[in-house]
Structures are given as structure tokens and as C-alpha cells.
Amino acid sequence: MAAAVEIEGLTKSYGSSDGEVRAVDWLSFRVEQGEVFGFLGPNGAGKTTTVQILMQVIFPTSGSARLLGKPLGDLESRSQIGYLPELCQFHSHLRADEFLDFHGRLYGMPAGARRKRIDEVLELVGLSENRKSRIRTFSKGMMQRIGIGQAIINNPRLLFLDEPASALDPMGRRDMRDLLMSLKDRGTTVFMNSHLLSEVEMTCARVGIMNRGKLVQVSDLKSMIKPGHTVEIRAAGITDRVMEQIRDLAKRVQQDDGCLMVTVDKEELLSHLARMIMESGANLMEFTPRQMPLEEAFLQLIQESDA
Ligand SMILES: Nc1ncnc2c1ncn2[C@@H]1O[C@H](COP(=O)(O)OP(=O)(O)OP(=O)(O)O)[C@@H](O)[C@H]1O
Ligand SMILES: [Mg+2]
Numbered sequence: 001m002a003a004a005v006e007i008e009g010l011t012k013s014y015g016s017s018d019g020e021v022r023a024v025d026w027l028s029f030r031v032e033q034g035e036v037f038g039f040l041g042p043n044g045a046g047k048t049t050t051v052q053i054l055m056q057v058i059f060p061t062s063g064s065a066r067l068l069g070k071p072l073g074d075l076e077s078r079s080q081i082g083y084l085p086e087l088c089q090f091h092s093h094l095r096a097d098e099f100l101d102f103h104g105r106l107y108g109m110p111a112g113a114r115r116k117r118i119d120e121v122l123e124l125v126g127l128s129e130n131r132k133s134r135i136r137t138f139s140k141g142m143m144q145r146i147g148i149g150q151a152i153i154n155n156p157r158l159l160f161l162d163e164p165a166s167a168l169d170p171m172g173r174r175d176m177r178d179l180l181m182s183l184k185d186r187g188t189t190v191f192m193n194s195h196l197l198s199e200v201e202m203t204c205a206r207v208g209i210m211n212r213g214k215l216v217q218v219s220d221l222k223s224m225i226k227p228g229h230t231v232e233i234r235a236a237g238i239t240d241r242v243m244e245q246i247r248d249l250a251k252r253v254q255q256d257d258g259c260l261m262v263t264v265d266k267e268e269l270l271s272h273l274a275r276m277i278m279e280s281g282a283n284l285m286e287f288t289p290r291q292m293p294l295e296e297a298f299l300q301l302i303q304e305s306d307a
Contacts, residue, residue: 002069004158004189005031005054010063012049023049025213027063031206033157036180036190038204038221040197042302045210047193048086051160055083068158079107082156086163086193088147092136096127096146099135100153107154117153125149126175140167148176152183159183161192165199177203197294201225207294209301216305221294228292230263231270237282245276261290 012024024046031037039047052058054065056072070077091099097118104114122128125145130138135146144167151159165173173196180190180203194200200207201221208218217224229251238246238260247253249272252263264270270289277284 001033002066003030004033004035004068005037005191006066007050007054008064010050010053010065011061012046012053012058013061022213024053024060027210027213027215029208029215029218031189031191033068033189034184034187035206036184036204037192038200038207039191039193039210040195040200040207040298041210041216044212046213047210048162050210051083051162051191051193055081055085055160057085079154080157082151082154082159084147084151084159084161084164088143090135090143090146090150093134095132095134096122096138096149097131099146100149103150103153109154114153117155121149121153124152124175124179126172141169141172144168145172148179152179156188158189159191161190161194163193163195165194165196173199197298201294209298211302211305214305216301224297225291225294228263228290228296229265229267229270230261230290230292231273232286232288232290233260233262233273233277233284234258234286235260235277235282235284238277239280239282242277242280242282245280246273249273249276259286 007030008028010024010027011022014021014023027050039050041047049058053060054067054072065072068077068080091102094102100118100121101114104117109117122131125148127142127145127149130142135143138146144164148161148164151161165176168176177199183190192204204221206218206220207224209216246262249264249269250262251265254261262273264273274284274287
């Protein structure tokens, strides 16, 4: 099966008064069909530029890409792709249903199919009650919802979402998560740019991380957030002397509401730490390894790639 997204040596340079900016620098990777893929990176990393090249909003300086096995611009594959741009400015004079109908027509959907799908989509994005409201009256989050709506109007096989949840309220984020899961169940490939790492953690199986136009890492989420070397400790009777020993051994110690979060460099040091506390006569009540959250793994990778 062809990859959903296949990028080879993609580069986009912009000239500026301070010289050349490489927004995307020799990028190569694949996203397989059926994946929910998170595309992460700090502001200015090149995520939006990459997606804009794939959507042919802008053109690369060099390199190439294929979507659903076809070169960019192939009309048949384009009709199977949905796209939510980062900063949406929609036709403010249109009503929600008219706007979705307009996008359905752009995809060449027949009138009957459009009518049925508009009802479904309005329900999916939580705007059924606003179907007759003009887009100019929409709040920021409602604008994002209708944007997601137009991106899925054609039942896409491949969906690009550039920051889909940034303006959504907690209910909207949950709806978005449910929507992503139902799309995944139907085999839709989702390529999502996002800064909301907790959302990414809940929805994406694989992530790519960009920094300064380059790909720093592409990996399974599971392998990124594997257990780190941090433990949560609850113990009674830890003396100042033992606390000092813990600080000497650890890379980082945080005290938080009667519990200690201790991070060490090597796994072996964890058992040493437990022994030290017990042998001191303190009463060790809890010693729980913590997973490294995506945020921590992300910050560490970006820091290393900046070094
Ligand atoms: N039209 C342009 N002219 C000059 N430089 C540009 C242009 N568009 C983007 N850039 C530069 O390209 C780089 C990548 O920008 P891009 O919008 O792709 O980042 P991003 O990863 O999407 O960031 P964010 O998280 O803020 O959305 C930035 O340094 C940006 O200043
Ligand atoms: Mg962006």
C-alpha cells in the first residue's frame, strides 16, 4: 500500500534582509495509511510551511512529496484529502450550512449527498443549532469547529489539521478527540500539527518532532514516553541528613505537598535510593516510577537539538 504521506528532501527557503531562512530544511519521512500522526515543534519550526507545501498553498524550493501515492496536485487524490488551515478566514457572509455546502460543491459532491453530509458534519462539530447563523457571528472556537467541518465534509481518506484544538473549550476538545478516534476507526489518516501535547498524547500513535526546519525525531509515542528515571516517593521520618544524601544522588528533587519527585540519571540508582531511605529508619510508604510525559520528552529533545 502506498504511504499516505511521503516526503523526500523537501526544502523551502525564504530570502530576508538577514540572509536566507530555511523554513523547511531537507525534510524526509513517511506517514502510513491509517495512522494518526502528530507533527510537533516549537513556534517557527516549519510545521505549517510543510503542510502548506503538501496542500500546494506554497511551492517548495526543492524536494518532492506524494500524497496517497500520487504526486502533489493530482486531482483524484486531492478530492480524498481534507485540510484545516492554521489561521482560518472564512466567508463571513455565509451561513454555516451554506459554507459547508460551498465546500461540498468544491469537492464535486452531488446535492443529495451534500445535504445528508452537512447534517452529519454539523452534528459532529457541535454546530447543529448554529446551522442558520452567519459565520461573521461565530466565536473563535465556533470558527475552529466550522473549519474542522469543512475539512471533513468530503469524508477524506487523508486529513491535515493545523492546530485544530487551540481555540476549543474543554467540551470541544473532547468532541475533537472522539472525532479523531472515529476517523481512525474508519481508516482515515490524520496528520495533525499541535502544541497541545496532552491532546497529542491521547490521540496520536506516532509523532514527528521538528526544530528549526529539520526533523529531530520520528517515533512511536510509546517509545517517547517510556518510563523515565523519576519516582514519586512518600515517606515519613526523612531526616535532613537523608534529604541531603538524596540530593547528592539525584539529578533533580522536587518537593510537592508531602511527596518527593526524584529524578536520577540511571535506573540502577532507583533501588539504591529506596534502600538508602529504608536503611535510614524512615517509613517508606510509596515508591512509584513515573512515566516521562510527552512534554518533558519534547522539551528535552528540542534542548538537545538546539545544543
Ligand atoms: N512568507 C514567509 N516569508 C518569510 N519567512 C517565512 C514565511 N512564512 C514562514 N516563514 C518562516 O518560516 C519559518 C517556519 O514557519 P512556520 O509557520 O512553518 O512554523 P510553525 O512550525 O508552523 O510555527 P507555529 O508553531 O508558530 O505555527 C519561520 O521562521 C517563519 O518566520
Ligand atoms: Mg504553524
